[in-house]
Amino acid sequence: MTWPESVLVGAAAVLALAAAVAGRYRAMAVPVAGAGVLAATTAATALGGPRWQWVPVAAGAALAVATALVLRRAARRHGRSEGERRVARLPEWTATVVALGLVAAGALAMWALPPVDFPPPSGGHAVGTTTVEWTDRGRGETWTEDPDDHRTVVAQLWYPAEPGTGTEGAPYLGRTEDEARVITGGIADGFGLPGFLLSDAARARTRAAVEAEPARSGEPFPVVVFSPGLGGVRGQNTAWAQELASHGYVVAALDHPYDSAAVVLDDGTVLRGRLTVPHGPQEEERLVPEWTSIRAEDMSLALTRLMEMDADAGGPFADRLDPGRVVAAGHSFGGSAALHAAAGDHRFTAVIDLDGFPHEADALDFPQPLLVLVAGAGTGDADGDARYAEAVTGALAAAGGPSCALTVEGAAHLSFTDAPLYLPPVPAIVGSAGRTRPLTTTADASLAFLDAALRDPAARPGGALASFGATECVP
Numbered sequence: 001m002t003w004p005e006s007v008l009v010g011a012a013a014v015l016a017l018a019a020a021v022a023g024r025y026r027a028m029a030v031p032v033a034g035a036g037v038l039a040a041t042t043a044a045t046a047l048g049g050p051r052w053q054w055v056p057v058a059a060g061a062a063l064a065v066a067t068a069l070v071l072r073r074a075a076r077r078h079g080r081s082e083g084e085r086r087v088a089r090l091p092e093w094t095a096t097v098v099a100l101g102l103v104a105a106g107a108l109a110m111w112a113l114p115p116v117d118f119p120p121p122s123g124g125h126a127v128g129t130t131t132v133e134w135t136d137r138g139r140g141e142t143w144t145e146d147p148d149d150h151r152t153v154v155a156q157l158w159y160p161a162e163p164g165t166g167t168e169g170a171p172y173l174g175r176t177e178d179e180a181r182v183i184t185g186g187i188a189d190g191f192g193l194p195g196f197l198l199s200d201a202a203r204a205r206t207r208a209a210v211e212a213e214p215a216r217s218g219e220p221f222p223v224v225v226f227s228p229g230l231g232g233v234r235g236q237n238t239a240w241a242q243e244l245a246s247h248g249y250v251v252a253a254l255d256h257p258y259d260s261a262a263v264v265l266d267d268g269t270v271l272r273g274r275l276t277v278p279h280g281p282q283e284e285e286r287l288v289p290e291w292t293s294i295r296a297e298d299m300s301l302a303l304t305r306l307m308e309m310d311a312d313a314g315g316p317f318a319d320r321l322d323p324g325r326v327v328a329a330g331h332s333f334g335g336s337a338a339l340h341a342a343a344g345d346h347r348f349t350a351v352i353d354l355d356g357f358p359h360e361a362d363a364l365d366f367p368q369p370l371l372v373l374v375a376g377a378g379t380g381d382a383d384g385d386a387r388y389a390e391a392v393t394g395a396l397a398a399a400g401g402p403s404c405a406l407t408v409e410g411a412a413h414l415s416f417t418d419a420p421l422y423l424p425p426v427p428a429i430v431g432s433a434g435r436t437r438p439l440t441t442t443a444d445a446s447l448a449f450l451d452a453a454l455r456d457p458a459a460r461p462g463g464a465l466a467s468f469g470a471t472e473c474v475p
Contacts, residue, residue, distance in 0.1 A: 001110040004044035005054075009107045011036030012057045016064040016099035037061050049203065052196050053109040060102030067095040112424040113197065116172060116204035118239055119436050123246025128161030128212025129170045133266045134305045142294065143258040143274065153298050154255040154263055155305075156234045158245040159214050159317075160221060166212025172204035173235040179264045180204075183233055186262025186272060190231045201422050207242050214320050218248070220310075222325035222454050225302045225341075225348075226253040227295050229332030229356075229417075231261045231273050236417045237331060237354075243443035249450070250321060252302050256295055288336075288359050295337035299328055300345045325349055325454040328368075329446075331416055332356045335372070339395060342366045350453040352446055353395070354416040357387075362394030369401030371449040371461070373416060373442065376409035376469070377431060396474045401453065402460050404473040408441055416442050441468055 001009075015034055041054070121127055133154050141149040174180030184198040224244060228236045234253040241251040255263040263271040275291065303326060310321035328338040328348040335356020342348040343366040353372045372392050378385045396403045408415070414423070415431035415438035423430050431438055448464035462473035 001107070001114060002044060002047065004040045004047060005110050008037060008040035008044060008054065008057060009103060009110070011040055012061040012064075012103045012106075013100060015061050016096055016103055018064070034061070034065065048115055051110075051115070052199060053106055053113065055106070056102040056109070057106035060099040060106070063095055063099040063102065067092055067099070113200060113422060114435075115200050116418075116422045118172075118204075118207050118242065118418075118421065119439060121207055121242045121246030123243065123248065125160035125215055125246045125248060126163040126212065127158055127208040127242050127245045128166050128210075128214065129156060129158050129206070129208035130211055131156045131175050132305075134301060136297075136301045139297065139301075141257070151294075151298070151301070152257060152265065153301060154234065154257075154265065155252045155302055156241075157250060157252050158208055158238075158241040159250040159320075160245055160248055161209060161212035162215055166209030168209050169205035170208045170210045172206050172238060173201060173233060174264065177203055182264055182270055183235070183262050186260075187231070187233065190261045190273060198422070204422075206238055208238075208245070214316050216320075220320055220322040221248055221250045222322050222327065222450065223303070223306055224249055224251045224327040224329050224352075224450075225299050225306070225338075226251055227256070227299055227328075227330035227334030227337045227341075228253065228260065229330075229334055230275060230277065231259070232331065232334065232417075233260050233262070236419075239418050239421070239439040240416075240443050240446065243439075244447065244450075247447055250306075250317075252306060254298055254302055256298055259291065259295070291333070292337050292340050292359060295330075295334065296341040296344055299337065299341040300347075303345065303347055323347070327352060327450060327454070330354065330356060332413065336361070339364060339366065339370070342368050350401070350450060351399070352449065354442065355411075355413055358391045358395035361391060361398055364395075364398050365400075366398060367400030369449075369453040369461070370395060370399040370403035371446070371453075371465075372396070372403075372405040373411075373445060374405055374407045375411040375413050375415060375431070376407050377412040377427065379413075380428070393472070396472065399474070402458075402462075402473065402475065404449070404462050404465055404471050406445055406465050406468055407470045407472075408438075408445075409469055411438055411441070444468065 135150050135152040137150050139151040141151050171177055171180055173183045180202040184202040185195040188195040188198050234255045244251050257263045257271045258274045261273045309315055309317040326348050327350045328342045329352035330338040331354040335353030336359045338351050339358050339361050342351045343364040350368050351370045355375050392405045410431050410433035412431040420430040420435045420438050445468045449461045452459040452461040462471050465471050
């Protein structure tokens with residue numbers, strides 16, 4: 001809740017109470033509190049624009065004013081017994097209680113669903129961002145019946161940038177605010193929620209500059225190709241991507257058409273997600289391998305296109321990407337896809353799995369070091385926790401380089417995304433570590449692992465990760 005919103009709530013609460021007090025006090029309090037409501041609303045609008053959370057507060061204030069204007073005569077009538085006067089004032093007190101309830105509901109909504117405020121990246125680089133679209137002409141789109149429809153992915157890049165270039169405050173979750181509303185609408189639909197609940201995310205701004213010039217000094221940058229969770233979107237880990245970019249990494253986060261909640265192509269076409277969580281082990285065994293394969297090929301396509309950008313002598317990323325330091329990363333289902341992408345494409349030199357169940361990882365053979373971040377809150381099911389722990393151990397054994405699983409206490413599944421910034425602080429949803437600490441932990445642990453894995457293949461990352469939580473490392 002911002003400070004003008006705090007003033008708005010306080011003034012509206014005073015207004016609700018003042019409407020029911022004795023005449024002369026009401027005559028003084030109502031205009032003052034009303035003026036406070038108007039001033040706070042004006043200031044809040046100037047700072048961040050109107051929000052739906054203000055609606056119940058405004059309704060409570062309006063009810064209080066109506067109560068003061070319409071029913072005050074009944075409260076001032078004389079010649080009645082004390083009991084009669086109390087009965088006459090019952091409508092005012094009832095309206096006051098309702099008004100206070102509305103104000104409280106609005107205050108709770110403001111606290112639970114605050115404006116999205118990304119923490120400033122801590123690295124030494126400014127951060128730029130751009131969005132690109134890549135089509136694989138050699139691969140048909142399996143989700144449509146059109147033989148001429150080829151697989152296309154949309155990628156957003158975050159990268160070290162020259163300070164002062166580009167347009168500051170890139171929109172979150174879309175190239176424009178209109179696109180962001182389409183994306184948040186798709187996310188809300190996937191959860192069965194009304195779209196307005198994510199309106200703050202749709203209008204949020206990041207810490208990156210749009211189309212900024214890539215930094216030209218220093219050695220070429222390591223590359224991270226990121227796949228979001230099932231139904232997830234390319235921008236869901238923006239805080240993590242910006243932090244890595246500020247420390248010298250180029251992060252390419254992907255939208256997977258018909259998997260991501262909604263994907264907007266360059267021509268404005270909207271592709272809605274069609275996947276749902278598999279029901280039961282049999283459906284999971286049948287569908288997950290196919291979905292994983294599609295994602296893994298998307299990640300390899302992204303890497304190929306990135307290397308073409310590095311080789312393009314006239315392009316902004318010419319000679320700025322390091323083909324010898326490339327990371328496959330993902331959250332949830334995307335983390336599993338990253339493992340399979342690395343196993344099938346040895347151009348990837350390290351893997352990060354952010355709380356993703358490593359499906360069939362024990363049957364893979366990949367030479368890269370691996371980091372798995374595990375939510376300390378678990379899956380919510382003892383059998384599920386046991387299956388997950390066994391699968392993670394199998395993934396560590398399958399990795400060819402020094403690898404670790406890090407259990408982050410206080411973290412839930414969505415703690416490893418931007419969700420703590422704008423979803424209600426319910427521990428089962430976003431963990432119990434607050435709104436910004438999970439983002440810092442995820443990024444810092446990723447950087448500690450990558451700095452070891454990419455700069456020294458023989459390094460043991462366990463020591464660097466120990467401060468973040470319990471670790472299980474091999475060898």
